[in-house]
Amino acid sequence: MLKKVHFGSSVLPFLLVTPQIIVTLVFFIWPAGQALYQSLLVQDAFGLKTEFVWFDNFKALFQSAQYWDTFERTVVFSSAVAVISMSFALMLAVMADRIIKGSGVYRTLLIWPYAVAPVTAGALWVFMFNPTLGILTYALSVLGYDWNHNINGGQAMALVVMASAWKQIAYNFLFFLAGLQSIPKSLIEAAAIDGAGPSRRFWDIIFPLLSPTTFFLLVVNIVYAFFETFGIIHVVTAGGPASATTILVYKVFNDGFVGLDLGGSAAQSVILMIIVISLTVIQFKYVEKKVSY
Amino acid sequence: MARVVLENLRKTYPNGFKAIHGVDVEIGEGEFLVLVGPSGCGKSTLLRMIAGLESVTEGVITIGERIVNDLEPSERDIAMVFQNYALYPHMTVYKNMAYGLKIMGLPKAEIDERVKKAAAILELTDEQLTRKPRQLSGGQRQRVAMGRAIVREPSVFLFDEPLSNLDAKLRVQMRLEIKGLQANLGITSVYVTHDQVEAMTLGHRLMVLNAGVVEQLGTPIELYERPASLFVAGFIGSPSMNFAEAKIDQEGRTVKISGQAALPLGNGGMPDHAGRDVILGVRPEHLELAKDTTDAVPLTAAIIEHLGADTLVHGHFGESKSNLTVRLDGTQYVNPGDILPIRVSPDHLHIFDPKSEKRL
Numbered sequence: 162m163l164k165k166v167h168f169g170s171s172v173l174p175f176l177l178v179t180p181q182i183i184v185t186l187v188f189f190i191w192p193a194g195q196a197l198y199q200s201l202l203v204q205d206a207f208g209l210k211t212e213f214v215w216f217d218n219f220k221a222l223f224q225s226a227q228y229w230d231t232f233e234r235t236v237v238f239s240s241a242v243a244v245i246s247m248s249f250a251l252m253l254a255v256m257a258d259r260i261i262k263g264s265g266v267y268r269t270l271l272i273w274p275y276a277v278a279p280v281t282a283g284a285l286w287v288f289m290f291n292p293t294l295g296i297l298t299y300a301l302s303v304l305g306y307d308w309n310h311n312i313n314g315g316q317a318m319a320l321v322v323m324a325s326a327w328k329q330i331a332y333n334f335l336f337f338l339a340g341l342q343s344i345p346k347s348l349i350e351a352a353a354i355d356g357a358g359p360s361r362r363f364w365d366i367i368f369p370l371l372s373p374t375t376f377f378l379l380v381v382n383i384v385y386a387f388f389e390t391f392g393i394i395h396v397v398t399a400g401g402p403a404s405a406t407t408i409l410v411y412k413v414f415n416d417g418f419v420g421l422d423l424g425g426s427a428a429q430s431v432i433l434m435i436i437v438i439s440l441t442v443i444q445f446k447y448v449e450k451k452v453s454y
Numbered sequence: 455m456a457r458v459v460l461e462n463l464r465k466t467y468p469n470g471f472k473a474i475h476g477v478d479v480e481i482g483e484g485e486f487l488v489l490v491g492p493s494g495c496g497k498s499t500l501l502r503m504i505a506g507l508e509s510v511t512e513g514v515i516t517i518g519e520r521i522v523n524d525l526e527p528s529e530r531d532i533a534m535v536f537q538n539y540a541l542y543p544h545m546t547v548y549k550n551m552a553y554g555l556k557i558m559g560l561p562k563a564e565i566d567e568r569v570k571k572a573a574a575i576l577e578l579t580d581e582q583l584t585r586k587p588r589q590l591s592g593g594q595r596q597r598v599a600m601g602r603a604i605v606r607e608p609s610v611f612l613f614d615e616p617l618s619n620l621d622a623k624l625r626v627q628m629r630l631e632i633k634g635l636q637a638n639l640g641i642t643s644v645y646v647t648h649d650q651v652e653a654m655t656l657g658h659r660l661m662v663l664n665a666g667v668v669e670q671l672g673t674p675i676e677l678y679e680r681p682a683s684l685f686v687a688g689f690i691g692s693p694s695m696n697f698a699e700a701k702i703d704q705e706g707r708t709v710k711i712s713g714q715a716a717l718p719l720g721n722g723g724m725p726d727h728a729g730r731d732v733i734l735g736v737r738p739e740h741l742e743l744a745k746d747t748t749d750a751v752p753l754t755a756a757i758i759e760h761l762g763a764d765t766l767v768h769g770h771f772g773e774s775k776s777n778l779t780v781r782l783d784g785t786q787y788v789n790p791g792d793i794l795p796i797r798v799s800p801d802h803l804h805i806f807d808p809k810s811e812k813r814l
């Protein structure tokens with residue numbers, strides 16, 4: 162343990178952290194508190210009467226089959242997004258790691274999607290897969306496949322998964338590349354002398370040594386899929402068709418701002434809050450532990 | 455066991471940098487060859503070329519009877535010990551050693567036998583075999599790295615500065631162990647180091663490299679007694695050789711250090727080089743206190759280092775500016791400013807050409 166440096170107390174450090182504390186209080190703690198409070202209230206449709214109902218909102222949620230369906234869908238959606246974007250990113254990172262010439266350009270290009278706003282990313286995919294105008298829809302129809310994510314729930318899910326995964330590849334790529342570059346070259350050479358071919362070297366040496374990175378990214382990707390994909394889903398499918406792409410965070414929005422069930426919606430966001438807190442705890446607790454060498 | 459032959463080996467990197475400028479050597483069966491030189495001299499590159507980790511630009515590498523230029527590292531029948539050991543951090547010591555054998559497709563029983571045998575040779579306990587590399591000390595990791603090389607039962611061992619990550623005491627101990635191990639197993643070895651003591655003590659023969667060129671190849675004693683160039687003379691031996699500008703007299707019988715007494719040359723002098731400007735080299739241990747002042751050169755002492763077994767006196771001859779070091783046996787009580795009569799034995803003078811820097 163490093164010894165902490167202590168300075169004589171003064172007002173300056175407090176002044177310096179004040180802006181950050183104010184931002185946190187106003188934009189994070191206060192709304193979170195509001196959500197916690199509201200999750201215990203029921204309001205009538207016109208907003209004339211508000212009643213304190215303790216945990217009735219939560220009870221109603223847990224008894225709702227629809228809510229559990231959404232939960233299940235969210236799990237499927239986020240695992241698909243995490244697995245797809247991480248595998249592609251790993252593949253690209255392994256290839257980028259081998260390139261010597263032009264690697265700078267290649268890396269820069271791969272990082273671009275991360276800078277695209279979720280809504281823009283969604284719009285991009287909507288254009289490509291538009292049932293009547295989309296270029297990829299056309300390509301699929303040439304191959305004899307009928308694409309219409311506006312009426313086919315499975316296709317709609319596939320589309321939002323693709324769009325969300327695509328956007329996250331850049332981020333994963335960066336971390337995997339950094340992870341790959343931190344593996345000492347001599348380890349790979351030692352494995353080569355031991356007779357391991359490229360694919361064996363990858364699975365026996367590189368992949369296990371990347372596990373801290375992989376685990377970190379898994380948590381980050383799940384959090385991403387849970388929360389930050391809202392913009393993509395909103396633009397691409399708006400949760401439809403027939404709730405086929407409504408994940409938890411979209412349902413919070415839909416029930417609260419469309420269905421005007423503020424109490425129920427707040428209860429859902431409290432549950433999401435608990436999920437994200439536990440994911441963060443897991444991450445902090447295990448990411449450091451997992452680095453076992 | 456195998457011979458390793460390098461013929462006219464050259465390496466040019468894609469950016470045009472020439473790392474190796476034509477190396478020729480035949481390493482005999484069971485021989486221990488040490489590649490030694492300052493950092494950046496190309497010694498590691500040469501070793502990695504033998505291992506197959508660097509491509510060969512020109513020339514031929516033969517291991518045993520096979521030309522291995524285009525073979526994968528694993529097909530060359532070699533084992534390598536890396537400077538940072540390159541142990542697989544996520545595998546136990548046992549698995550580290552067994553990994554290569556598993557890939558070779560050996561049956562489990564034989565793998566176990568070989569690992570146990572190597573562990574016994576290296577005095578690794580069964581308990582240590584179950585540990586991860588990070589739970590071992592530097593010396594133990596070093597042993598595991600050696601073990602991983604031994605279990606492969608290769609024809610050639612390659613060592614890339616294996617001791618430079620260890621502390622001084624452990625380095626001496628491991629040096630002896632490596633020497634003993636190589637002698638017992640009789641496996642042809644190529645060892646890279648920048649440490650001249652390691653080089654002198656380990657190698658049957660030494661190859662001194664400088665900027666990709668072989669300066670000299672020979673036994674440690676040959677290099678010590680007849681260094682072929684100024685570079686080798688300065689590199690081999692500790693403390694390093696003293697150099698001074700000097701001139702051979704017209705008869706070629708004596709050599710005179712600028713303005714000082716003439717020193718007689720042994721072996722009938724050097725009549726071929728009479729009257730020539732040269733660089734004179736004398737090792738600190740070949741300078742001694744003279745009984746009388748007739749043949750002696752006066753040395754003004756400046757700094758004295760007591761090592762117990764020896765005393766190192768740093769100083770200069772009279773008005774001469776060039777510093778030199780004298781190694782005196784035992785403890786000698788000398789004070790800074792003292793003037794000592796120093797005698798040079800004529801058999802231990804090294805004369806170099808100042809231009810080509812080669813031995814005359």
